[in-house]
Amino acid sequence: xxxxxxxxxxxxxxxxxxxxxxxxxxxxxxxxxxxxxxxxxxxxxxxxxxxxxxxxxxxxxxxxxxxxxxxxxxxxxxxxxxxxxxxxxxxxxxxxxxxxxxxxxxxxxxxxxxxxxxxxxxxxxxxxxxxxxxxxxxxxxxxxxxxxxxxxxxxxxxxxxxxxxxxxxxxxxxxxxxxxxxxxxxxxxxxxxxxxxxxxxxxxxxxxxxxxxxxxxxxxxxxxxxxxxxxxxxxxxxxxxxxxxxxxxxxxxxxxxxxxxx
Numbered sequence: 001x002x003x004x005x006x007x008x009x010x011x012x013x014x015x016x017x018x019x020x021x022x023x024x025x026x027x028x029x030x031x032x033x034x035x036x037x038x039x040x041x042x043x044x045x046x047x048x049x050x051x052x053x054x055x056x057x058x059x060x061x062x063x064x065x066x067x068x069x070x071x072x073x074x075x076x077x078x079x080x081x082x083x084x085x086x087x088x089x090x091x092x093x094x095x096x097x098x099x100x101x102x103x104x105x106x107x108x109x110x111x112x113x114x115x116x117x118x119x120x121x122x123x124x125x126x127x128x129x130x131x132x133x134x135x136x137x138x139x140x141x142x143x144x145x146x147x148x149x150x151x152x153x154x155x156x157x158x159x160x161x162x163x164x165x166x167x168x169x170x171x172x173x174x175x176x177x178x179x180x181x182x183x184x185x186x187x188x189x190x191x192x193x194x195x196x197x198x199x200x201x202x203x204x205x206x207x208x209x210x211x212x213x214x215x216x217x218x219x220x221x222x223x224x225x226x227x228x229x230x231x232x233x234x235x236x237x238x239x240x241x242x243x244x245x246x247x248x249x250x251x252x253x254x255x256x257x258x259x260x261x262x
Contacts, residue, residue: 014088
């Protein structure tokens with residue numbers, strides 16, 4: 001059953017979620033609680049009143065600075081809020097309303113945003129985020145099996161996709177002497193559960209293609225060299241999310257028929 005809401009309301013809800021994701025992105029790699037203490041300036045520690053916590057708007061009104069100490073606030077904060085809002089609204093349009101499909105995709109996007117940005121900043125994919133992600137994924141799989149009258153082949157397909165992705169990246173990790181992190185291996189397993197087979201294969205292929213293009217562009221621009229360490233997590237996030245949406249659309253049915261049923 002779908003629930004129809006104003007598009008601006010969905011965007012605002014996503015922006016509010018983005019504000020929370022910013023907290024996760026900053027605190028989780030530092031081993032801090034995402035609940036206590038409340039929101040505060042990371043430079044001077046001043047608690048932020050509600051008027052300074054309005055997604056996107058507070059950053060614009062304060063001209064990107066803390067009202068207490070005057071230190072610059074990272075542009076990441078409004079960007080993550082705007083990105084999350086845009087994704088939530090885009091998914092709303094994609095699925096035609098608020099539904100279980102929308103909720104699953106929105107939750108996946110939220111986790112992927114946190115993982116991608118933490119990996120960009122710290123070159124790690126925290127186990128805590130992946131472990132928490134397993135719970136909604138397990139619920140989602142259970143819901144799919146229930147909707148398919150107990151068809152356990154759905155679980156087997158999910159495990160196949162997860163196992164394939166993890167095994168492939170572990171092989172890359174092993175033979176590249178650490179050129180790829182174990183966090184990427186765990187990522188491939190957790191989110192491979194949502195894609196199954198052959199979705200995980202498509203996602204890894206897309207991630208590798210995007211990573212190659214970005215890497216070549218960085219070298220051509222003179223920003224990177226062949227030895228520059230570029231986190232793979234953001235590319236995995238894009239690949240897995242894009243393929244998840246493709247599999248949930250008519251395009252996915254067409255591709256599957258063309259590749260595997262002919």
